Amino acid sequence: MSVPLLGEPLPIELANTAYAVRGEPRDGLENVELFTEWLAAIEDRLPWRLSAEELAAIGDFELTAARELREAVRDIAQAITGRDAAQVAAGSMAGAAPSVGAVETLNRHARWAPYWQELRWQGEPAAQVRSAAPPVTAVLSFIAQEAIDLFVRRHADLRACQGPGCVLLYLQDRPQRRWCSAACGNRARAARHYARHR
Template sequence: MSLTLDFVSTVRAERSGLVDRLSDVEGLTVWVREHAADLDVDPGFTATEELREQTVRLRQAVRALFAKAVSPEPPSRADAAALPGFAESLALVNAAALAAPRAPQLSWSGEPALVVVPAVPVEPSARVRAAIATAAVEFLAGPERAQLRTCQAPRCVLYFLKEHPRQEWCSTACGNRARAARHYREHKK
């Protein structure tokens, strides 16, 4: 799964209702550590409440851009009514990406290799937000955006990439749940 899809999927539905993996500092710390290499931070990174609030705001902005990307299909039911406006979301994502620009560099240890490093020294929290925003920009401007869909299974709130023409749901479990719900509706009458 791409960093961007994993990031927007930190809001998900479970039997108990919506679950937000970034609802507290500990949750954000765990998520960032799981993605330390992609986010260019130390694996021992510890989040702050300020970073958590900024990251949740960034997530809402990226989810608003995802909602725009899947239209005219409906957006995720998780937070469609609470998303910021499109222009505000676009500005926030672009500003976050600019806060810690990254630059390609050539590494030559035996064989030449491309590595991407921070272009200027910046604090780890800005690097986290910038890496997430940059991944979102690259995703939304790239070819995968055309495959972006909202899972329409009952209780699911995830976005997914449609991998084959007949795929309608994010997972087999969601497909089973949707078929069971349809069967129940048809035979309830």
């Protein structure tokens, strides 16, 4: 699978399905097959499993919904990451106004498939997450709800990668971090080194 998976929260992983290779835009949700591959790759991070039959049943409706949710998450993230350094340091959201349409889209996806926990008892108590919605709709709704939580609680940590030609997002987990991955950091350092020695 060519779509980058960075171990970030699922809303960021979804946003990062729009990525770049050597500065050229790529779409990790270009078709149903790529979307299905992405869902299979993140399945262990979901609150419930998608069966092979459910993955095989994915069609254009689910793909369109995933793309729509991705664009809403990216729009909101870009508004947040577009703040200046002083606003970030102060934890301020001032000046960060995503489009009303992106917020409405995110909220609509969050409402599509409420989910709940049910108690299961098989020797030990366990919680099983359930939803009455179709499985992929429930997954997208779960990601939308996670995005809302992320934008409310962790907005000050959200960053856009500063690597040359990179368009990925990440959560800053240490003060010195400026790149989505070590590979982007290496490319940025190599580009600076090359520029100095030209």
